[in-house]
Amino acid sequence: MRGLTFQGLNDVRVEDVPDASIEEPTDAVVRVTMAGICGSDLHIYNAGEAFGFAPGSRLGHEFIGTVEAVGADVTAVAPGDRVLSSCSVACGECTWCREGLASSCVRWSLFGWAPRTWQHGGSVQGAQSELMRVPLADTTLHPMPESLRGEDRERSLLPLVDVMSTGWHGLTAAGTAAGQSVVVIGDGAVGLAGVHGARAKGAERIVCLGHHAGRLETATALGATLVIDSRDDDEITQLVMEHTSGEGAHVVIDSISGPSSMATAHATVRPGGTIACLGMDHFMGKTPNVNWFDQFLRNISVTGGLVPGKRYFPELLGLVESGKLDPAPMLSHTLPLAEAAEGYRMMAGRVDGVTKVALRPGA
Secondary structure, eight states, rough: EEEEEETTTTEEEEOOOOOOOOTTOOEEEEEEEEEEEHHHHHHHHHGGGGGOOOOOOOOEEEEEEEEEEEEOOOOSSOTTOEEEEEEOOSSSSSSHHHHOOGGGOOOOEEETGGGGOOOOSSSSSOBBBBBEEEESSSHHEEEOOGGOOGGGGHHGGGGGTTHHHHHHHHHHTEEEOTTEEEEEOOOOOHHHHHHHHHHEEEEEEEEEESHHHHHHHHHHHOOOOOEEEOOOHHHHHHHHHTTTSSOOOOOEEEEEEEHHHHHHHHHHHEEEEEEEEOOGGGGGGGOOOOOOOHHHTTTOEEOOSSSTTTTTTHHHHHHHHTTSSOGGGOOEEEGGGGGHHHHHHHHHHTTTTTOOOOOOOOO
């Protein structure tokens, strides 16, 4: 079968890779119908060896598809089922899974990530491939509702796997409620998910900060009531305060989570508000600094973190079914798997009009 592999700095290639097969009775094999290129994949693209990636490692953790085969112990899905997959493997049984924190599962492994984190035998499975072996299938896969199983709905479902779940995680952890004000820092896919999720939660004022005209237009379409393209901290703060009756935001979603974005978060959050850190700049050594003096004086809470597997799938799928949520606009381009390297180049180069690229392995 064909799959995308890491070969070195800014070098990814579609190659022949070992066929996916049932190796454990709890496995399933899924034929991937759509996979995403995530911002975290770009960290690998730009510095893969620093993350422990060897040439030939498979990439990708966002995918939806059709079950091809299941192991003898799998009961939750069957061949022919249309499914979303969690971006990570989880057991569903340990303390952390039972408490809704699958990202801390004792058997946690992330698809398409550093081999040192993989706990399920064989090579790391990468979603930007024709087929996927899915360990612990009962707790890693989630059936699509009947009404959403058509190919025409795939663009609405793929973002739920990671970026929409990540944005929802930040908003939920921050206690976002109807009538509140939300500031979203960053106009990438997670930022756009934060905007769209804030609207679905009933936020009244939603500000998106970014530097790409096309993405900010998408933010407006997804629910932003104000977009700001500025690198002047004083101007940003002034505009946010004007838009929030001089109070600042109840919730700030920091989809970048570096030193500069955290400073902006502190400048725009209201007293008693919450900052949710969802970005990955800290993986590249750009550690955000919480202003503990400001936190103490103004009772600021800091939350966020790694998305807890498929915890939010039922809720998000229900919102898509009801028409209250449709993240499809954040997928700006769809390419066949054979053109995956071009998709990486487009996203890494921040080409105008490119937000998030989806791949169709069967195209």
